[in-house]
Amino acid sequence: MDARRRQTLEETTRWDPGAVEQRVFERWMEGGWFHPPAEGRAAENYSIAIPPPNVTGALHMGHALNGSVQDALIRLNRMRGRNTLWTLGTDHAGIGTQAVVEKELAGEGISRQEIGREAFTERVWAWREQYGSTIIEQYKRLGASCDYERERFTLDDGYVRAVYRVFAELYRKGWIYRDNYMVNWDPGLHSAISDLEIENREVTDTLYEIAYPLEDGGELVVATVRPETMLADTAVAVNPSDERYRDVVGKHATLPLVGRRLPVIADEHVDPEFGTGALKITPGHDPNDFEIGRKHDLSEISVIGEDGLISDEAPERFGGMSADQAREAVVTELRGEDLIRNEEPYTHSVPFSHRSGERIEPLISLQWFCRMDEMAKGAIDAVNDGRVRFIPHDPHTRVYLDWMERIRPWCISRQLWWGHRLPVWYRGDETYVGEQPPDGEGWEQESDVLDTWFSSALWPFATLGWPDTDAPELKAFFPTDTMVTARDIIFLWVARMIMTSLEFTGEVPFTDVYVHSIIQAPDGRRMSKSLGTGIDPLEEMDRHGADALRFGLLAMSSAQDVRFSEARVQQGRDLANKMWNASRLVLMEARDDVDPGPRSARVEDRWIASRLQRAVRSVSESIEAYDFSHAALDLYDFFWSELCDWYLEIVKPRLYDGDEDASATLLWALEQVLALAHPLMPFVTEEIYSYLPKPQAEALVIHPFPEADDGLIDEAAEKEIGRAIGLTRALRRWRDLAGVPVKQVLAARTDDSRPHELVARLARVEFSEDGGQPIASVAGVELLETEGVDPEAVATRIEERREKLRAEVQRGEGKLSNEGFVDKAPASVVDAEREKLAAYRAELEELGG
């Protein structure tokens, strides 16, 4: 080690991530280790396609956890020697991106309509050029070892080709079609949106009961929360089994305010228990009524247009009103005609747009749809036969299958400007669908764009070169291995990837779907910018470092949603600091002329080698089982408690003496544990690794991942050191309770097999054959009278211990005298109980009963 490096080591008593992380990351990039060659077969290679963040995005806590998990998996597999690719890219995110740029324009006092479609999309591209890499840089901060040289974007030329291919194929199959159908109209976005983009909220409306006069006299009273839609009524329905209305079915009512003749029809859908048992049917503005209307061949009238205003299909006096104004006007008129029979508050769930937050206006619109049922079949099979598995299996498998089995057509067209314009061209009555524009004059391309999720659905293979089936990346890395995501996009995205992948490549896109926690705000609310509950991962990294954030997020995550815990991040920060400082000790004091490796001459060396194997096993197994929380915490425990608190303290004297075995064992254990920790905490481990005198690899990022060696497991050593540790702790406890100062060395005597040297040193006792009177006995050790020891405190302490032992003995005796226990419990459990009882009895006797 050169003098300057050594000086850094000596002077830096605190791990300072800010100074180091960027430099370490640059070194990884220069090494080219994140950019694998497109070689080998997908079955032997390892790959993950990142859930593409929105180009407009900034790294939030969800990305940070999602990225930490994927990076741990990627680094683990890379270290295991597999050709490993983590595909990176961004999503054009139609609605979100368009909204951002529109807002920017609005700041300049311009609307997108003023500058027109072409200029607007140019503006979005320019925006993307300028800001699109922000989130990519933030992933680098986190340490994400993505292949930054293969960055993809859902609007790249090659990607667009994939989207158009898929659209055209599905059209040819007849699964994509255009129809006038009831859609979820988002008045804020001025576009249709899919079923998955709405959320239902509880709303209290007024439920009006309105009398519709019957032609033959009398009236039929219907209940509605949306009186304004009555302007588009085309029938009244009752349940066929409803005795009350038996006679009116087939007759006609007159629609108040409009005068239209409405047939009274019978339909099972009507609930006789609800309201009056009579339902006004408005096929143009209610999804249920739409279904009923199609069944009974009713006409579909639209009185609310896409602009949210009352159209000229309604009586002229309502024309141009907003729906809300129309409601008021309709109710006022009905009151005037004395047709309102009842009104009461009514709480029900109402659809709102996820994107704009506005109340959805169901209306009939000419849109493009995609039939999903055929594709769903294969995607159901793939999960049922285990080609794709969800982790955790429950409840995601069931939820996925339930949704798939009831899947409905997907409205894929959006009335936006930013996105994949549909590969559809019109000329007069002609429609052309294809990957290339049609020949000939006068064709005009469809102005709608595709739902962003339509292109996202192709992500795992479109990013690798599909539809070019000979693309080397596709051959080497598709199918991918693992999809890491949160459950909120399982339907929106994961399910659709499985469907399109099976349809177009014949393969599942990935074999494992790991569904991780959603991180909530510390108070349990959703983390969101608008609520002000968000915690910025970048700030966390500024404060504590990327390793700390990664450790914290992994440690706090589980199968459940969890509240963000700053304490866990600090635990990670503390661990990084501990790693740095423990390593400083080793690197500054160990001999650098030894060959690192486990040495077996001394029991404590065999002990740490053995404990390390167990840690390697538990951490590896936890990561393999996607149990990152236990992986992180087990690593912490081993490093902190066993390696630092015990082993380092035990070997310090040997280390200072230049003992060869101690140096060799420590350097080896350090290298192993750095490798073990690297997938979770890449920066601090890589930096320390650069100081190792004889590293195995050029860099830790490509160092072999440790494998547990059963040959190094040493039960006897574990038992012996375990006993010594137990004795040390017992002596320390006694000292503390008896109030003996730390500096006071206690005289002690034992006729037990000689305790390990560490006990005397770490418990600060001095064993001798002779010496004074015993004043206490602790776990087989007699403590002798020493100056400064308070006999009264000692007596109290002993009595407390006896008390506890008596209780334990009583408990054990009770249990063992229970015939049910002795007969039916497993022998090992009973034996263990007997041994414990014997030990307690012996200790109690020693203390005088």
Next chain:
RNA sequence: GGGCGCGUAGCUCAGCGGGAGAGCGCUCCCCUCACACGGGAGAGGUCGUUGGUUCGAUCCCAACCGCGCCCACCA
């Protein structure tokens, strides 16, 4: 209206059939030559309630009480 999950130490969470665990916080003692983002020693839970199954239940079953989520076309 269906389905799912959660209620364990003051806080955030593990554990899920054989004597209750972690981190933070708290108390006491230590600035001991890797680390005060440190070291040592502790205190603190009738494991939501009530029944049941079992030799034995925080863990399995049932009901109830409190939260939360997802799905759903009853105005």
